[in-house]
Amino acid sequence: MTLLHRARSGKLPEEVARAAAEEGIAPEKLRESIAAGRAVIPRNRKRRDIRPVAIGEGLRVKINANVGTSRDRADISAELEKTRVAVAAGADAVMDLSTGGPIDEIRRAILAECPVPVGTVPVYQAAADAASRGKSWVELSPDDFFDGILKQAEDGVDFMTVHCGVTRDALSRLVREGRRLDIVSRGGSLLAEWMEFNGLENPFFEHYDRLLDICREYDITVSLGDGLRPGCLADATDRAQVHELMTLGELTERAWKRDVQVMIEGPGHVPLHQIAANVQLQKRLCHGAPFYVLGPLVTDIAPGYDHITSAIGGAIAAWNGADFLCYVTPSEHLRLPSVEDVRTGVIASRIAAHAADIARGIPGAMERDNRMADARRRLDWKAQIELSLDPETARGMRSGSLPTVDEAVCTMCADLCAIKTSQKAIRRG
């Protein structure tokens, strides 16, 4: 029986109790959210020991870090290091998007040591397996695609992105309206090329029940991918994107009927003022299923700083109801991220998620901010460093420029420290 089935049966599953404890909410409340499909706990039946991470309504906003090789950079130890660094920096989940080198080995290594849910995009598996047999992905059969999914399911993958909504109808709508950047999702473009080459419908749409059978058997959370997400501001919220989202809404209900947990993936590149509408549309069209967004990036012109463009978009999205933020690193649009980029990306996403938790009124979300304010009032630098999201970076910055006369202050204000002056100015009774 899947977690969704057990949650619906009314008895409290053990992982729901544990996740609720971690969130500081009533277990029964979380059970109800999961039963209604408005929250998920991704966990493959084969992976018993991971931290149960709940994603969805009324919960702290969670963040995901992508790791994984490409054909150009296929260093397994680097990707394992990125996984460790991401988790240490606070990632709630990790996706292995490896497409180059020994991808089976990499995935299994990550699954073996990663303490949080692991996701994948299994269509890359089929493409890689085809490439290793000297074939193009357009030559794959639907069976080949499902073999890729089954292999990863068997390995224990907890959630899988599958681009089921890239249908022939959605693609023809994309062509009719026209786009600046067509398809920027690797999985989406790969399926679109397969469909164009073979003159067939998307196999994951056409044989969606076969996908659900696998997810049900392994208790995998299906993450319905947004293969037609906008790749630039100009393409945001266009008809192709909305068409795909409506399809994902229908597929959400079919998954729920089969006791399979679902998340919905969302954009992408979106102007600031369209983000709230995107979230509301997803929540309505997909009947409250958790929303997993990539960014959104609020401008296209900041390569090298896309962790910042997406921290802005992610904070606004999460404030408006998005539940799960996929990080973006400073390397986005430029190269495979370095280990340091991964760390920076996770911290930027955590800032966005935390700011949104406060705005959403998650109980206790501001407690650490309050303790930081108190530490600042006391000029207690040890506590300030410890309460920082990234103590190592904060410590390094302060210790690289220590005050010379009065160690209670910092070199920004020195003798003009407003905290000190304000203690003299305001003498309380």
Place this chain on the structure above:
Amino acid sequence: MTLLHRARSGKLPEEVARAAAEEGIAPEKLRESIAAGRAVIPRNRKRRDIRPVAIGEGLRVKINANVGTSRDRADISAELEKTRVAVAAGADAVMDLSTGGPIDEIRRAILAECPVPVGTVPVYQAAADAASRGKSWVELSPDDFFDGILKQAEDGVDFMTVHCGVTRDALSRLVREGRRLDIVSRGGSLLAEWMEFNGLENPFFEHYDRLLDICREYDITVSLGDGLRPGCLADATDRAQVHELMTLGELTERAWKRDVQVMIEGPGHVPLHQIAANVQLQKRLCHGAPFYVLGPLVTDIAPGYDHITSAIGGAIAAWNGADFLCYVTPSEHLRLPSVEDVRTGVIASRIAAHAADIARGIPGAMERDNRMADARRRLDWKAQIELSLDPETARGMRSGSLPTVDEAVCTMCADLCAIKTSQKAIRRG
């Protein structure tokens, strides 16, 4: 005659025409905004050659970079270098907040070479001059404070932050409600201590007309400082802050009556969901005067990353109507920023301002994003780098990890490049 006087007289001042040309808007429209107080062009009568930078309604959001020494770090060449780097990175204005070392010399050097408006907080001048005579600022007379203003006016400072709203009434309200962090503005705390020690009203409030006389004579834009801005989320939008803002609204009208241009300074540390209300309150209470915000920082717990916490808050503030963003560097709360921190802070603020320009519907704001999208579609890396906000950083990242097989792609996706696949997938007529 001040610029405000000339704009009201109906004839088009030359600097308004130049600023309008830079913005791509009708000069008459900008003249009207300035005449109504809803836009300003800060420029001291003594500084003829600077770029006219217009700040306010219907204009691109502008950004300011703070530079300047403290007693602990007083290296004039470093601050000049920060000024150059800030302007090169796109700062529309620079504030010299020097409080240590030869501050007269530093200010004059910055004014001599900075091509954009320069602002100061002249109360630091009086405090520094007192310190150099072995006195505390609490021993200063109102005349001493005004001498500091006059000295800086004579040097050519274009806009001045003066904390006129830190009144005895506002402070008693602060004490009555209670705060976690009392006063975090250096100028605000200094004045509060002076008032407490001397048992007198804020001299810049009590003798506000004297300040306006100087601003009028030199055509200085007064930036009414928020001395009681919140220093942590918990203190945001409290009664002391709102009380001060109401006073600033009254002082705005008095400045307008004397033909003096005014901006209003705003917080600070503000939770995401309170930012729009803060902007709307300022616009209403200050009758549309331009709003100049510091951050806002949307969480207190990210020292080392406060350029990101304030890019989030700044984007939301500017989207909701804030006109001028004061940058925050990664060093905030930890140390005087380095040259590299200044650069990073400016870029983060530009991202926020640009994202807001798009959301506000500033004509042409998305043009560069569109060209970037087109360059991405063409896999034209030269154009992508050139269109980046920070080409040097983008180039460095890409060239540090060049693709090995196909130079048209990047090492993120390599052979699975979605742009390439999508060209094959979508064959247009």
